[in-house]
Amino acid sequence: MKKMIWCVLLLAVAAVSCKKDNERTGITPVNLIVKLSYGLDSSKYTLPLAGVTVRIKNTFTGSTQTLVAADSGIVHFNGIPAGAYDIDAVMAFSPAGYMQYTGLEVSDSITFNGSDKNRQISIGANQVINLNLVAGTTGEWVIKQVYYAGSDTKNGAIFRDQFIEIYNNTDHALLADSLYVAQLFGRQNNTESAHYLQANRQLDWSKSKDMPAGIDANNDYVYARNLLMVPATKRMVQPGESIVIAQTALNHKAPFTGADGETITVLNPALTIDLSGADYEAYYAPYLPNPYPSDIDNPGVPNMEVIQMDGRDLVIDNLGRDSYIIFKVDASQKVTEWPRYNLPKIAALGSTDKKYMQVPVKYVIDGVEVMQAAASARAPKKLGALIDAGFTFVPGGSYSSQSVIRKTAGMVNGVRKLKDTNNSTEDFDYFSIANPRGFK
Structure with a gap:
């Protein structure tokens, strides 16, 4: 009997203790x-x-x-x-x-x-x-790798060595000509309150100046800050092969002379990569009065056609706050004439406010949502589940030399097929050091 009473007392004390723990932790x-x-x-x-x-x-x-x-x-x-x-x-x-x-x-x-x-x-x-x-759309082309983080600011190449890689995920050759690559823009944090927002806390583009009333500006379109096109060079990409689009197509492990005549070098070549063998490069210098000195034209690598640019070079956000799409259009579309809109700013617009090109979602072949490594810092999603239901990131964050890389799904008739479920959380892994043309 004493043992039974003692057990009952212990259970009562434990219940009170658990209740107090819940009250104390707020769970x-x-x-x-x-x-x-x-x-x-x-x-x-x-x-x-x-x-x-x-x-x-x-x-x-x-x-x-x-x-x-x-x-x-x-x-x-x-x-x-x-x-x-x-x-x-x-x-x-x-x-x-x-x-x-x-x-x-x-x-x-x-x-x-x-x-x-x-x-x-x-x-x-x-x-x-x-x-x-x-x-979502399962396209012939997929975005295979995005190296947005860059390498160490003191010992590496900072942002100069960034690139995007696109892959032929079919069993037949594809023509790369007129393939468009866009770096998208949207709300980049959870704290700013200067713009009109949707219920999901992303920018409400329907409130942009001069936006037509009869369209679904938020769901049927995305908005590009940089838009590049593969030039018409009759470039055929074989099954299982890719094209690498470099910010600057140079060997970033080795010293080179910048446009200002100064030598640009890195202290630790192991932190960066050789992009001299890239297929294309983004060369902004001809369009700007003051391009980065590091924006050197490699004459052996074709330049992407620049349709829309934001900044002094194709500098990809190293924090992971942009997203990326690829698309092609039919002959009825003149992409250079597509409309551009200001951000949906609550205050009056200024003369220097930027405009972003409106891209119809119906033309998108593939997209990848990139976010910051820390969950508390992640902005609302820009891409809907039709393009990318998830997101990906490099765990090392900015200047870590890491890249996000699409996983291998398997081999079909000797050709590597990459995973494409339209959910980059499931489809992507990362490289500790970016590896153009590498596989996971």
Whole structure:
């Protein structure tokens, strides 16, 4: 009897202690309900919700939970801590499976994605989120590698060695001519309040000066700060091969003479890369009164055609606050005449306010969302799930020499196929040292 009384007392003390711990830490469990649906172009068929994988990640602790939906398409995450979460849903169909449900014949697997990034889950009643899954475009070209971080500011090449790599992810040769590469712009932090914002806290481009009223400025378009085009050189890219577009196509490990006659060198060549063998380079000097001295033209490497430029060279944001797309257009489009718009500024515009080219999403072949390594510093997403349901980053951050690199999915008839689910969180890894034409 004494033992029983003693056990009851211990349980009571433990319960009080747990209650006090919860009160002290402020952790109150929340129930999160995710309701899934498909965004389909046709009402002639339906797709199953059973089997959709839903993952939530606490952006502060990094902890994750994954559940699989049943027929109802409703998933319950019970007793999770309140906080900010990245919520992702994915469903992949094989060509045979997709044809079974839709009657449509496709050559590759179809992946549907849905995402809601940095969603605040508050204390209170059940939190309900509706998540719409869409199938993004699986293109012939993919963005394979983005080296945005740059290398050490004292011992490396700073930002001079940045590049973007694009890959032929098919089983046949592709013509690279007139392939467009854009560095996109959007809200870059979570604190500024100088612009009109959407509900997702990204810029509300519909409020831009002279924006037409009859278009969906935020969902049907993205906005480029730099836009380059592969020149018409009849360049054929074979299956499994890529093109490297360098900011400056030089060997950054070795000293070179800048446009001002001064020698540019690095203290530790191991931190940077050789881009003298790049396929194309961004050469801004002919368009500017004061280009960077490091913007040297390599006569052996063709220059990209500059359609829109922002700054004194193709300087990619080293923090990871821009996103990137590639696209091609049909003969009816004159890209140089596409409209440009100011940021949706609340205050009156000034004479020096920049304009950004409006790019229709329907032409986008592939896109990659890049964000900062620290979750607390990440800005709202610029790309919707139709282009990129996730995001990627280098863990070392700015000037780390690291690059983001698309993963290998497998080999098909001796050709390397890269992973392309339109979710860069799943599709990308990173190199400790950027490696043009390398693979993961």
